[in-house]
Amino acid sequence: MKNKYEEIIDYIESLIEKKKLSQGQRLPSIRYLANEFGFSKSTIIRAYNELEANHKVYSIPKGGYYLVEKLDIQTQDYDSINFLDAVPDPRLLPYKEFNHCINRAVEQYKNKIFTYIESQGLDLLRKSLTRHFQESQIFTSKENIFITSGAQQALSILCSISFPNGKKSILVEQPTYNLMQRLAELSDINLVGIERTEKGLDFKELERIFKEEDIKFFYTIPRLHNPLGVSYSEKEKRKIAELAGKYDVYIVEDDYLADIDINKKAQSIHYYDISNKVIYVKSYSKAFMPGIRIGAVVLHKSLIEEFEKYKRYNDLNTSVVAQGALEIFINSGMYKNHCKKVRKAYKKKMDVVKLIFASMESELRHKMEVYVSETGFFLWIKLPNEINADFFIEKLKSKKVFVSSAKEYFIKRNTKENCFRISISNLTDEEIKTGLMILIKEIADINI
16 A cells, blocks of 8 residues: 555656646645645655655745756857856846945045055944844944955964964865965965765764864855855754864854855854854855955954954055945945845756756766755766766866866865866856756766
8 A cells, every 4th residue: 555645646647647747847736735635745745855856856945846857958059168266147246336335435435545444444334244244143243343355364364363272273174165275275274174065064073173183263164165065054053163162163154155045044153152262254255246355254352453463464454445335335225135136046046057957867867966055156066986077077178168176175185086066156047057968968978
């Protein structure tokens, strides 16, 4: 006798067989099937999850389940497909609105533009950011906020300064943001690595490292990770904060894509910090304007004096015009409206990716392993050992499709990971589809 969820699977498959459901069509709603069959909603959800696991349907959050389309491996005309750059889509940048804010900033801050201000940053912007951060459950005061010339400067200073724990090494996820690793290596700082996958961290290993090794801080990207694209669960973020307090290790939380995260329940690690160990770093380059080069860092009192000294001798102060324009942009409500727009746009891009991989022929699935998040910039694709990733990347180059080697995201570029990163951030839906279809075709042509 079949289980109830299997009856639902048989029903959906019969609709497909009788061509009462066409490719790409939305499946009957969970509520409708629950009423029609007299089953619980959880039974219907299990049936749909089974169909999704077997790549017969795909889901869109709050949009229902859809029958997978059998897409032909065809491509549009193209010059090249650049999956390398992690920059915002230029079509989403609020040029007109921000230009207005720049003009207002020039007028409003004309007495400060041609002189130096305090290295910590424009007072009014820091006040605005305290309210802005509160919306994300990050509670601080303007005295604890530094404005930096991009998040990169904040990370560079944090690598350089001494910490109250007196420790020297930096722990980084493997893989992680390549620039952070290069900054540490240039300063001859010892880097320690811990593996991170789509399943998260080995917390026993994390605790061992915190306990036994000389870790100044743990640099982590909790959400929409670069290059993996994944996010930590709330339980994992809470655990990281707890271990930091227990073993006197600081956490540098790089929340560079916080503003495009569609998970409204997601919190920062900073939210769970009760030991004053989490340093929160925010970028206004990725989700907003790359050229504005504004970052912000939330510090605890014990680090402020040392950070301020390095900041002052680094560049005296970050662009006053850019700071003033951002303050006006945030306070006017334009920043919030912009974030709503980009969240929708990047989710739509990732839905395109999800559809393409869901429609891939089943016999190709053993040739690549890919996790597709709900939004963000990145995909991390793992190839079987029979397919050399470096060779495959060169093969894609010959088709003018460019992806990033896994080597870029490991300490001293030393890895045996047979992977590569794809960034979809500044591509159109058609470019994403074309590039991925070429990639799939090249995979299909390899015999293993």
